[in-house]
Amino acid sequence: MHQPKKSFNRRKFLTNAAKIAGVGAAGFIYIKGCKNEPSEVEPGPGSTHVFLTNPYLLALESAKAYIRCITNLKAYSWVEFGETEHLSNKEHAVTNGLVNANTRIHEIELSGLKPGTSYYYRVASKQIIRFEPYRIVYGETIYSKVYQFKTMDEQAAEVSWLILNDIHDVRESYAHLIGLNKNEPYDYVFLNGDMYDDPENEAQVIDLMIQPCAEIFAAQKPMIFVRGNHDIRGQYAREMLSYFSFPKGPYFTYRHGPVFVIVLDTGEDKEDTAAVYAGLIDCESFRKKQALWLETVFQSEAYKTAPFKVVKMHIPTHYTSDGKGELHCRELFTPLFNQYKVDLVISGHTHRHGVYPPNKVHQYPLVIGGGPNPGTRTLIQLKANMNELQLHMLDDKGKQVGEYSIKR
Numbered sequence: 203m204h205q206p207k208k209s210f211n212r213r214k215f216l217t218n219a220a221k222i223a224g225v226g227a228a229g230f231i232y233i234k235g236c237k238n239e240p241s242e243v244e245p246g247p248g249s250t251h252v253f254l255t256n257p258y259l260l261a262l263e264s265a266k267a268y269i270r271c272i273t274n275l276k277a278y279s280w281v282e283f284g285e286t287e288h289l290s291n292k293e294h295a296v297t298n299g300l301v302n303a304n305t306r307i308h309e310i311e312l313s314g315l316k317p318g319t320s321y322y323y324r325v326a327s328k329q330i331i332r333f334e335p336y337r338i339v340y341g342e343t344i345y346s347k348v349y350q351f352k353t354m355d356e357q358a359a360e361v362s363w364l365i366l367n368d369i370h371d372v373r374e375s376y377a378h379l380i381g382l383n384k385n386e387p388y389d390y391v392f393l394n395g396d397m398y399d400d401p402e403n404e405a406q407v408i409d410l411m412i413q414p415c416a417e418i419f420a421a422q423k424p425m426i427f428v429r430g431n432h433d434i435r436g437q438y439a440r441e442m443l444s445y446f447s448f449p450k451g452p453y454f455t456y457r458h459g460p461v462f463v464i465v466l467d468t469g470e471d472k473e474d475t476a477a478v479y480a481g482l483i484d485c486e487s488f489r490k491k492q493a494l495w496l497e498t499v500f501q502s503e504a505y506k507t508a509p510f511k512v513v514k515m516h517i518p519t520h521y522t523s524d525g526k527g528e529l530h531c532r533e534l535f536t537p538l539f540n541q542y543k544v545d546l547v548i549s550g551h552t553h554r555h556g557v558y559p560p561n562k563v564h565q566y567p568l569v570i571g572g573g574p575n576p577g578t579r580t581l582i583q584l585k586a587n588m589n590e591l592q593l594h595m596l597d598d599k600g601k602q603v604g605e606y607s608i609k610r
Contacts, residue, residue, distance in 0.1 A: 249274065249275060250342075251273065251274065251275050251277065251327070251329040251341055251342045251344055252273070252274050252344065253271055253272065253273055253274075253325070253327065253344065253346060254272045254273065254274055254408055254413070255271070255272055255408060255412050255413045255416040255417075256346065256347075256349075256413075256416035256417055256420070256421040257269055257270065257271045257323075257325045257346050257349065257416065257421055258270050258271075258412060258415060258416040258420035258421060258425065259351055259420055259421070259422070259423065259424035259425070260420075260424055260425060260426070260427070260446060260447035261424065261426055261447045261448070261449055261450075261456075262351065262353060262354055262390060262424035262426075263353070263354055263456065264315075264317040264318075264353055264354045264355055264356050264457075265313065265314060265315050265316070265317065265353065266311060266312060266313050266315060266353075266449075267311070267312040267315060267321070267351060267353065267424075268309060268310075268311050268312075268424075268447040268449060269281050269309070269310050269311075269312065269323065269325065270307070270308060270309045270310075270445070270446075270447065271308050271325045271327065271346070272306060272307055272308070272408060272412070272445070273306050273308070273327050273329075273344075274306065275306065275329050275330075275341075276304050276305060276306055276329070276330050276333075277303070277304075277305070277306070277308070277327045277328055277329045277330055278294070278301070278302075278303035278304070278327070278328050278330060278340075279294070279302075279308035279310065279325060279326065279327040279328070280292055280293060280294040280310060280325075280326050280327075281293050281294075281310045281312060281323055281324070281325055281326075282323065282324050282326060283312060283321050283322060283323035283324075284321065284322055284323075285319065285320070285321060285322070286322065287322045287348060289322060289323065289324065289348070293310055293311070293312050294310060295308070295309060295310050295311065303330060303333070304330050304333045307444050307445060308325075308327065309447060310325075311449075315353050316353065317353055317354065317355040317356065317357070318352065318353060318354070318355030318357075318358060319352065319353050320350055320351070320352045321350065321351055321352075321353070322348055322349070322350050323348070323349055323350075323351070324345055324346045324347065324348045324349065325345070325346040326343060326344070326345050326346075327343070327344050328340050328341070328342070328343040329341030329342050329343070329344075349421045349422050350422055351422050351423065351424070352389075354389070354390075354456075354458055355459065356457040356458070356459070357459070358458075358459035358460075359459065359460075359587055359588060360459065360585070360586070360587045361389055361458050361459035361460070361461060361585070361586050361587075362386070362387055362388045362389055362583070362584060362585045362586075363388055363389050363390050363391065363392060363458070363584055364380065364383060364388050364390075364391045364392070364581060364582065364583055364584075365391075365392045365393075365394055365514070365548060365571065365581075365582035365583075365584065366379055366380075366391065366392075366393055366394065366397075366571075366581065366582075367393070367394035367395055367396065367430070367516070367549075367550030367551075367571040367572075367580075367582075368394075368395070368396045368397075368430070368550045368551065368553060368571065368572070368573050368574050369393075369396070369397045369398075369411070369574055370396055370397075370398070370399040370432065370573075370574035371398055371399040371406065371410045371411075371574075372574050372575075373409070373410050373411075373414050374414075375574065375579055375598075376411075376414040376415060376418055377414065377418055378579070378598060379579060379580075379581045379598065380418050380419060380581070382581045382596050382598070382600045383581065383583065386583070388423065388583075389423065389458070390423050390424045390425065390426060391415070391419055391420070391423065391424075391425050391426070392425075392426050392427075392428075392514060393411075393415075393425055393426065393427040393428070394428060394430070394514055394515075394516055394548065394549065394550045394571065395428055395429055395430025395431070395432075395433060395468075395515075395516025395517075395550055395551065396430030396431065396432045396433060396516060396550060396551065396574075397411050397427070397430070397433060398410065398411060398432060398433050398436075398442075399432055400432055400435040400436035400439075401433065401435075401436040401437075401438040401439050401441075401442045402436045402437055402438050403437075403438050404438065404441075406438070407438060407441075407442050407445055408445070412445060426456075426465070427446055428452070428453075428465050428466070428467055428514065428515070428516060429452065429467055429516070430468075430516035430517075430550065430551065431468070431469065431470050431471045431516065431517065431527070431551070434469065434470065434483075435470075452467040453465055453466050453467045453492050453495070455499055455504070455505075457504065457508065459586060459587075460508065460509040460510055460586050460587065460588050460591075461508065461509070461510045461511075461512055461586050461591065462504060462505055462508030462510065462511050462512070463512050463513075463514065464496070464499060464511070464512070464513045464514070464544075465513075465514050465515070466492055466496075466513065466514070466515040466535070467488070467492070467515075467516075468489065468515050468516050468517035468527070468531050469483075469485030469486075469488050469489055469517075469527060470483055470485045470527045471517055471522075471523075471525040471526075471527040471528050471551070472525050472526055472527055473486075473525075473526035473527065474486050485527060486527075486530060489527075489530055489531065489534055490534065492534075493534040493535065493538065496535070496538050497538070500538065500541075500542035505542075509586075509588055509589075509610050510545050510546075510586055510591045510608065510610070511543075511544045511545045511546075512544070512545060512546045512547075512548065512584075512591075513539065513544050513546070513547045513548070514547075514548045514549075515531070515535075515547065515548075515549055516549060516550055516551050517531050517549060517551045518531075518547070518549035518550075518551060518552065518568055518570050519531055519532045519535050519536045519539070519547065519549075519564060519568065520532060520536070520558070520563065520564050520568060521552060521554075521556060521558060521568070521570060522551065522552055523552075528551075536563070536564055539564070539565075539566050540564070540565045540566065543565075543566070544566050545566065545567075545591065545608050546566065546567050546569065546591070546593070546606070546608060547564075547566055547567070547568045547569070548569045548570075548571070548582065548593075549568065549569070549570050549571070550570060550571045550572075551570070552570055552573075553572060553573025553574070553575075553578055554570065554572070554573070554578075555570060555571055555572035555578070555580045555595060555597075555603060555604060556568075556569070556570045556604070557569050557570075557593075557595065557604035557605065557606055558570075559606075567606050567608075569582065569593060569595065569604065569606060571595070572597070572598075576598060577597075577598065578598075579597070579598035580595050580596060580597055580598070580603065580604075581595070581596045581598075582594070582595050582596075583595075583596070588610065589609065589610050590607060590608065590609050590610065591607070591608045592605070592606075592607050592608075593605060593606045593607070
């Protein structure tokens with residue numbers, strides 16, 4: 203669905219962030235370069251080194267955590283972490299024998315973690331002023347506050363999570379909708395596509411999704427993101443992938459307690475040959491590839507033995523406007539979902555919320571979240587134990603507008 207365009211000034215965005223001194227952006231602590239560092243350290247060239255957001259967690263797993271941070275200047279970053287606030291461990295990213303450095307967008311993978319275990323962490327970033335073959339010159343080192351997260355546990359008896367969809371750059375919707383959950387526990391937030399309205403630049407990518415999520419929950423509870431059709435439009439759609447972690451690719455599975463989750467990237471809602479795409483879209487073959495992959499997933503022991511099987515995908519298989527891409531999702535995925543008896547499919551895209559029980563055409567319940575405007579927004583809450591999965595959908599006033607329960 204199309205939303206009004208908004209303009210973003212990247213220069214102004216970075217300049218404002220760089221003006222922060224003493225305490226960095228989003229509450230980050232500003233610390234001058236540490237002593238006894240192995241390379242030269244000198245003051246920066248004028249701009250203060252700051253984080254542009256809180257650190258944020260992505261795609262948390264039972265034995266791994268993916269932590270990202272974004273700095274305004276090129277730097278080398280790492281994570282200090284531990285099961286206590288002493289943070290006795292340190293990890294940085296290495297690619298093909300080279301420590302990742304001299305970049306502004308940083309991802310650090312923590313591996314070998316214990317399932318269902320709480321960890322404390324903080325992110326550190328050391329500005330790189332010069333990066334020459336035999337001479338590295340560092341500037342300031344900055345640290346985030348200490349945060350805490352809990353790894354997933356595939357064997358957990360009870361789990362819960364929240365789903366948002368179709369935010370379309372309405373930044374305030376994150377706080378409003380997450381606030382409707384009140385003090386109910388949740389393990390993570392799933393972002394079910396069209397969080398952006400056609401990404402055009404970095405300021406939009408950071409300010410209208412990453413920053414509000416990092417401030418509200420994502421420094422301590424992960425966000426798991428699948429693209430919608432608007433997320434793959436715009437001149438920054440390809441660069442946007444650098445800000446998110448897709449360790450298993452853009453479509454993937456994971457086990458969360460008793461729930462086996464399948465995530466599909468449904469691509470565009472129009473035909474690939476539509477003039478507006480100028481020959482730069484190939485979503486039809488992308489969806490076909492996912493359908494072939496699904497066959498192997500459905501035949502796996504992990505799928506067969508899970509108490510509950512849930513699919514999350516932006517474009518629903520039914521109840522759409524019947525664009526060519528939408529019909530292709532129906533043609534490819536509904537027969538598979540019927541044959542392998544998925545328990546629930548959760549989508550967005552239409553901007554009209556609904557709960558549709560199984561029928562002769564789709565033999566699985568289909569839940570569709572609402573739209574971006576006040577009065578159409580929804581929060582989907584899911585809870586599951588070994589015997590039952592419950593879904594509740596709230597409108598943006600906190601009123602329940604849909605529910606579905608599946609008993610094992």
